[in-house]
Amino acid sequence: MIFNSVVFAIFYIVVTALYFILNHKYRWMLLLAASCYFYMAFVPVYILILGFTIVIDYYAGIYLEKTLDAKKRKQLLLCSLAANIGVLVFFKYYNFLNTNLSILFNNFNAQTPLPFLTILLPIGLSFHTFQAMSYTIEVYRGNQKAEKHFGIYSLYVMFYPQLVAGPIERPQNILHQMHENHPFDYGNMVDGLKQMLWGFFKKLVVADRLSIYVSSIFDHAEVHNGSSIAIACLFFSVQIYCDFSGYSDIAIGSAKTMGFDLMTNFRRPYFAKSINEFWSRWHISLSTWFRDYLYIPMGGNRVSKFKLYRNIFIVFLVSGIWHGANYTFIVWGALHAVFNIIGVMVTPITKDMHLKLHVNKKITDIVRQLFIIVLVTFAWIFFRATSMENAFTIIKNLKTIGEHPFLGESISNFGHCVLAIVLLFLIEYKKEYLSEKFNFFQHPNIFIRWGSIISMIAAILIFGVFNGGQFIYFQF
Amino acid sequence: MSQFLKRFLLFILVLIVTDQIIGFCLRQLYFSQHKGQFAQTTYAIDSANQDILIFGSSRAVRHYSTSILSNTYGKSCYNVGRDGQQIPYYVAVQDVIFGRKKPSMVILDINTWEFSINPSRYEKLSILLPYCHKHPELVKYVELDNPFERYKLLSAIYPYNSSLFIAANNKIFENKIPSDDKGYDPIIRKMNQAGITYTKKIIAQAKIDNEKKQPKIDSLSYSLYRQFLQKCVDAHIATYVVISPTIVPETPNERKDKLLSITKEFPAVTFLDFSSSPNYNDHFEKFADIFHLNKEGSEEFTKELLVKIGKLPQ
Structure with a gap:
């Protein structure tokens, strides 16, 4: 089900x-x-x-x-x-x-x-x-x-x-x-239902919409140019986030309506400024599982540098294998291990970069966030690819970036994709940086509160994809 | 809990009212389109009553010149084909149109790939949702995808899901959308060298994929095909099942054998296969893309079809 x-x-x-x-x-x-x-x-x-x-x-x-x-x-x-x-x-x-x-x-x-x-x-x-x-x-x-x-x-x-x-x-x-x-608790019931609604929005309006474009490109990567593939990779980054965190929101929300508190699984990972931070925001229940039962028993970070790098590498490699029986997942895990190790190595250099460059911290933060998105998106290629051959075809074809992209069988679907990403970004940005402002779902004015909830339901009915099928992580 | 239930019921009431208001606006927008695929579908389902009807997918829409057919026969003609649709859609539309008026001639454009397992074939029937209230006989077809569609139709917004952008675009830029010729919408384009290279790549890949895995047969599509032909035969309609030209010759396959054997059950139905015609195979200049003939190609094909039928001299 x-x-x-x-x-x-x-x-x-x-x-x-x-x-x-x-x-x-x-x-x-x-x-x-x-x-x-x-x-x-x-x-x-x-x-x-x-x-x-x-x-x-x-x-x-x-x-x-x-x-x-x-x-x-x-x-x-x-x-x-x-x-x-x-x-x-x-x-x-x-x-x-x-x-x-x-x-x-x-x-x-x-x-x-x-x-x-x-x-x-x-x-x-x-x-x-x-x-x-x-x-x-x-x-x-x-x-x-x-x-x-x-x-x-x-x-x-x-x-x-x-x-x-x-x-x-x-x-x-x-x-x-x-x-x-x-x-029965009124607060739990209402909060749980709201979280479920947000999960459905992420799954139906964003993830399943993007998946139409992503599948059309990834399934025929050998015939698509770099621009189309770059867009598809970026879309997949958003798709997998919304698919999986959407599932988590529905799971946590439905448990909450019955009074159960499940652990938080995602905290807006694409706002992370380092790979390490990304993993403290992405699939938190799995990252902390590996931390508690694998990383720390191996010595964690209270070991020599070589052993620290070894520990990081093992954890991410196992994480890759955990995801699936395919070399693509192993490479995906290994890539994240390498990114993390390099991250640890360069931290002394990149720390307080804004002071060294005499620029506003916000600028260096945005650059870091964009850089992390690029790295993570690149790694997702292996995660999404059906085989190593497929992954290398995608990477090879990326070199033709700049050519006119294929916008999908239906231009309106591409428009829906862009709209969905813009909506998602605005909501996530508000949650990340303006948590005290624009709390429409919790607003004391019932018209604003109900209006925002009904708007989200209407958005799901108007823009949602209702035959998108299973969640990606079900396969794991 | 009672406080929650009271508020929840009130919320549902407000939600229903909002759904009806937004749904009403979407309905107005949807049915006010005069051009584009939605408008063509609306015409096909609500009004089409011509003597000659052409059923099929985008290949039907692009391949059969209604003017040539109409002028040759001296009868009215309409192309009720629809992009991306397959046999379940043709049967559904046939059900509605035949309930209104039976044509004297039907051309069904079909392809063997329409008979392999493909769930999206039934998912795409969602384009019939806006018409289900006026034509309740369509509900059984949209339920081929999901048995709960009947209940989802209680929402006034749901039937217009994913249609807002297209409908708004068709309405706002109505003057920029080219008019169709009684449902015939030819592609006025020739493949350039890049297009030919791209198409060859896709064909080569498809060949590899097909060799790796033979597609499984969708028995429901065959039974719907049989149902389509039966309805035409029962109404004594001159029926032509046509596989229109393809860019590469079609290799023999199990799906085609089954298609032929079902067609043979209806001796009154004429089956015409152009998929291996040397006039079109590898003639990239007659195609607009991998699936569709361009305007010149489709006019040539329509005339050739009429020659085969015996309406035009060789």
Whole structure:
């Protein structure tokens, strides 16, 4: 089930209404049943995979808490991690690894003994696997008590708003909320609905509109000139932001209407002035996951320079692999690693650049922001490309930039794209720099408040794309 | 909660009123267009009653000169083709037009690629949404894409989704939009060398793609095609199914075989295939782009079609 569908609208209304009608002690059952239904709307049988990891991690948590022997505790943690990573590797990376193995074997005139499997990737596998792993790690570290209630633990992994594309929650933030009673709260309901509306705007008006142009260029990159490709790359940067952050807004908003506080996942990343800052604003739940469970255990930044660069490189490489079983994602991750390392290296030089150049700080900030957008956009080429060959074709064709661009099959769609980006920029700029001003959604005057909400709904109906399909991050 | 419900209901009420007001304005704008594709579709659905009708996609719109057909037969003629549309659209429009008046002759321009799996074929039926209130028989076609379309039509804005810019442009710059010739809208352009190079690149790529993966067959499109022919035959209409010229010869494929076998179920229907005609294959000078003949090419083709039908001498 996808958020941008009529079926979800019906599902959401029914589940939320029943949630507040039911007594607190039965609500977990409703949410768990609803989450199962939500997940099974994709490929029903894959719920068994979720069930398998849930059972393993549930008992691992309980035994981790009971066991005092450090060696045994480590073994339990490793068992749980192996089960989760094993499932992830099998479903997501098996065929990719097998392909590479077969290329290797071919070099020695031999054939790989492993068969290729026609398996469909379970939707959101990387997300719920990482969320499940964060639970056992936190129990192992003693930061979280083991959850005794099997139903509540299952709900922690399966909570429908964030089940398939995050935010990847931590047990300390969400598990206790699943035990707590959430009586109906007017403020939560209204704020949650407003956040959902903003998410739908980003998905339907911006992301899905841009995707029409982006797909028309990327899918036939070999025949397009540099200008068209440059526009498509820039559009894709905005598309993926709006697609993913739109999903997060709908997820966070729908959870909020029921009284749950999910973690923030995006903070206007394209206003970042460094790559490091970009990653503190982009997919925050994943960046902090890698920070807490990979970067810091490797020593973080309290190590020698060489080890620091090594740590950064490993984290971003793993992040690339996490996104998908394709060399394009690995290169994307590696590029971000290189950008980050260079960023760390040049920080002493670029710090207080405006003082060195005797110019207004705003100017250097804008230049930095534009530079980061260019770097990130370049890296997105690998993320969006279907293969390395496709990515190199795109980069090769970029050299013809300056020729008249292809504006799409319909010029009106291009006009919609430009309008959508302008609207998005104005709203994001206001949120970033003028947070106290023009708060139309929260305005004390009901005409302005309702007028702005209704305008956004009307904009979605007039300009939205209603057959845009799935969210990009569902594939991960 | 009761406070929320009260306010929410009031909000919904205001939203409905706003939706109706904006929807009314969009409707006025949409139906006030006199030129452009929207205006042509409005005419086709609301008014077309000519003796000869041409159905099809943009290739129908660009390839069949209504004047030549009309003058040759001495009958009225209209081209109800529409850019980007495929068989579900033709059937929907046929349903509405035949309910009003049955023509004496129908030309259906078709292509084999219209029978491979392609969800956008049904998504594009959303262009029928503005007409669903006046022609409720169209609802079943727009529901081929999404079974909830009937309910979405409760919104007055929704039917005009994504049409504002085009409608406003067609209205404001009406004088700059060239008039069509009874639905026939030829492309007055010849491919330059860059266009030819670009087209050759696309053709080469498409060939590679096709070799890699044979497109899957869309059985619903075939059943809609059968339905189209059945309606013409039942109404005793002279029916011609035509594959108009293509820039490269079409290689034999499963979709074409199936198309032919269905057409053979209707002996009264004439099937004419120009996709491998040496008069057009590789004749870049007769094409405006990879898919469409230019004005000269389309006039030559219309005459050649009439020769094949037997209305003009060799």
